[in-house]
Amino acid sequence: MTKLFVLISIAVLLCIVETGHCWRFFYNGRVVDKDYQNTKSWNLQSSPSKYERWFTQKLDHFNPNDERTWKQRYYVNDEFVNKQRNIAFLMIGGEGEASADWMESGAWIDYAKEFKPICFQLEHRYYGKSHPTEDLRTKNLKFLSSQQALVDVAYFIENMNIQYELSPDVKWIAFGGSYPGSLAAWLRQKYPHLVHGAMSASGPLLAELNFDQYFKVVEDDLRLYSDDCLNAVQEGTIQVNTLLKHKLGQRNLDTLFKLCDPIGRNVENSLDISNFFSTLAGNFAGIAQYNKDNRKSNRQHNVTLDVLCNIMVNQSIGPQITRLSAVNNLILSITNQECLDYKYDKMISELRNISWDSITSEGGRQWTYQTCTEFGFYQTSDYKPQIFGDKFPLDFSVQQCTDIFGPRYNLTFLQDAVERTNIMYGALNIDVTNVVFVHGSVDPWHALGITKTLENRAPAIYIEGGAHCSNMYPKSENDTPQLRAARVQIQQLIGSWLDL
Structure with missing residues (x-):
């Protein structure tokens, strides 16, 4: 424990914390950043x-x-x-x-x-x-x-x-x-x-409310690179959990992951913590999903799973948590984000914005609505064992539906919606x-x-x-x-x- 704190404290001295705020890079299975998705290099x-x-x-x-x-x-x-x-x-x-x-x-x-x-x-x-x-x-x-x-x-x-x-x-x-x-x-x-x-x-x-298999595939993708990469991600996540339990560790997390808000103020807020872990997992998921697909924007085309795993197995960077933060900061960089905004209430506030000029009108609010009324598709931490931690279960996704669109959009509503979609189209038994x-x-x-x-x-x-x-x-x-x-x-x- 003491050794871990010493190593991380030395590592964070090398980090420069920028000011500003950002929204998540990867949300509900889709990349949020427009420039990451663009095709201008064509x-x-x-x-x-x-x-x-x-x-x-x-x-x-x-x-x-x-x-x-x-x-x-x-x-x-x-x-x-x-x-x-x-x-x-x-x-x-x-x-x-x-x-x-x-x-x-x-x-x-x-x-x-x-x-x-x-x-x-x-x-x-x-x-x-x-x-x-x-x-x-x-x-x-x-x-x-x-x-x-x-x-x-x-x-x-x-x-x-x-x-x-x-x-x-x-x-x-x-x-x-x-x-x-x-x-x-x-x-x-x-x-x-x-x-x-x-x-x-x-x-x-197949419409699936709890798509916990999603991160099982991401895990398999990392394992294809090496067991060392997979283990480093898992160990880094464990170390994040360890630092969350202590004041000094919380301050180190602020610097390591360039957090927009000190996490010590919000450590008792389970939704903020869920959003934080979900975002860190999404850093790997967003790259895995589009790995080497030729969808090249100017800022991200060289970032692949190989790049992320090269970071995660590089012991010279520091302990696994420091490598995990290096991955996070790389994602912030390629998406022009100044800091990691993990605040749940802010995310919900943006997704509640009904204006066509809002940040989330690029598709975030609309796609969230479709997942809440038709598909589910929630990439949760319910798969066991989970290398990204267990802090973003199905309840976390359902909570977003109710907080964004109202209490009607609860678990029972979502279950019925998913069942209706599969009955309507035939799911994997489609006759075509x-x-x-x-x-x-x-x-x-x-x-x-x-x-x-x-x-x-x-x-x-x-x-x-x-x-x-x-x-x-x-x-x-x-x-x-x-x-x-x-x-x-x-x-x-x-x-x-x-x-x-």
Whole structure:
């Protein structure tokens, strides 16, 4: 105990604490930082406005007496389309802003050059600039659901067939990754007369309230690097727990992890402590999920699990907790964060903000609502043994639903919501054809998807070493043979669906 304090006290003298505040890098399975997610390094050659269009969409597809409409953004690229205009590709938008970069790059554009479709990308309602309501208050979010989104796509397809004078026998192929990967599969399931085939990448088809397997996969990812890396993360977490019990240790934690607020003032607040541990675990989860996927922003493209594990096994840095803090400070750096803001009340306050101009309107509030009303997907510490500690159990996630949206959104409500979603779509027993399910072994979301072919007309591709949606991003000379083979197989499947 004394030795640990001495080592850490020496180490923290080397740290410079910056001032300011930040919000979490990784939350509810999605990266919060916009620049981390961006695709600007793809070098879009023309203005996004070249592709941007707007479509008049119905607000509530399930109430024929509601005649309200709104403007939904979409992108279109017709430079590849053949004279017959009998093939259309559709990229389905998800829990973030749609990007015009996809209209010029990505695997689907490589396929477009081969099959000559007209290419569309439809932004998901309530994300990006597609604002169906004046604000994000909870009563307005009742129109935000996967069911409404699927009907959005159906109406969009019907209208694009007319507007762009597509062939009466046009074949639409849908593409989606992550949540949109699920939407792509469900779209083919619900509207087979409109959608001829679908590529579903990293789509979690099983709604799961307590997704404790998530961090089991992250643990497996770290173990692939080395047991030493895994053990160092676990030991560093134990040391954090040790320091939390003592005043001097608490002050050392403030400096080591660049905390915006002294943790000694909040050590009795279990929600603050849960948020702190969840954030530290999220540092590894956010990198693991997107490890080496070619989704390169200017600030993060060199940060991989190898980088994090190189830090964790480097004894010259200091004890394991100091290495853990070095990982945390690296994440703060690449996301331009000055300090680690672990305060639960502040996070909740930001997620309660209903303005389209708020920090969390980039998708944080909306996606949280969808997890609270449809999917769950809560990455908890309930898996045992848990190398990241046991401080963020399911109760912690459920508490966020009730604190953000109201007491109605309690455990019973969430359990019913998840059950309803699985009944509605079939979960892992989905009955569908002309869909390819693509997952990567490094991506924790594969635990909720189809990774083995159960039906020849709906094959699964499991990419060893593959990350979240990695098959969708532009090719790289560093791509593994397995990733290259997956892209080829997908192209062959699309060709077979199109009878080409």
